[in-house]
Amino acid sequence: MCSQGVSRKAGRHVIPKLLKKGYEVLNLDFVPLDNPNVFTLKIDLTDSGQVFNALTTYFNFAGYDGPLIPGPPDAAIHFAAYARNMLVPGNECFKGNVVSTCNVMEVACRLSAKKIIVASGETTYEVCFGQGDLDYHSFLLEEDRDVNHMDTYAISKLCGERTARGFARRFGVDIYALRIGNVIELHEHERDFPKYVNEPTCRKRNAWPYIDTRD
Numbered sequence: 001m002c003s004q005g006v007s008r009k010a011g012r013h014v015i016p017k018l019l020k021k022g023y024e025v026l027n028l029d030f031v032p033l034d035n036p037n038v039f040t041l042k043i044d045l046t047d048s049g050q051v052f053n054a055l056t057t058y059f060n061f062a063g064y065d066g067p068l069i070p071g072p073p074d075a076a077i078h079f080a081a082y083a084r085n086m087l088v089p090g091n092e093c094f095k096g097n098v099v100s101t102c103n104v105m106e107v108a109c110r111l112s113a114k115k116i117i118v119a120s121g122e123t124t125y126e127v128c129f130g131q132g133d134l135d136y137h138s139f140l141l142e143e144d145r146d147v148n149h150m151d152t153y154a155i156s157k158l159c160g161e162r163t164a165r166g167f168a169r170r171f172g173v174d175i176y177a178l179r180i181g182n183v184i185e186l187h188e189h190e191r192d193f194p195k196y197v198n199e200p201t202c203r204k205r206n207a208w209p210y211i212d213t214r215d
Helices: 011-020 048-054 061-065 090-110 152-171 186-198 200-206
Strands: 002-004 026-028 039-041 075-078 115-121 174-180
Touching: 048 090, 075 090, 090 115, 090 152, 115 152, 152 174, 186 200
Parallel strands: 002 026, 002 075, 026 039, 075 115, 115 174
Antiparallel strands: none
């Protein structure tokens, strides 16, 4: 199994659980994962050639001791992206997120990976980084409702979802775009939740729910 971007907040909590279930994992990222059981290959995911090479390489140096050349992974988890607006200019956010997601899905599909998981998010419901005080159309939130985003990050995530639909249809591969909500680590509960409880309007842009990293 190849995972991209797992050295960061959400991903680094996923890998230990995959290892416990017996999966062999290769991490593709700029930042090494703090786990001696996972090898990190530094990569630019916007370069399709690097993506192809990475998805057909050994997961660690022990691969050289075996009789076989490396083959494609059974699954690819793509969590690598600019995590929000205003980390880089908007055009770079859009390019990085859309191109990397497209590359990973296309290469994994052409290599016949059985499953692909990509990260989308609650920004796809328009409100999170929308201009002004916007309201949600309804609760529960509707995944199939037509949306009209105003920011490059949300647009990049919507592009990723539509790209996933296209590749799933073309190649017949299981692709899951997870609309991951605001990820909260254990130490953040005590720090942030008193404000969330006392000022509930501050959570409106996130639609109020969150995801605990233990889940």
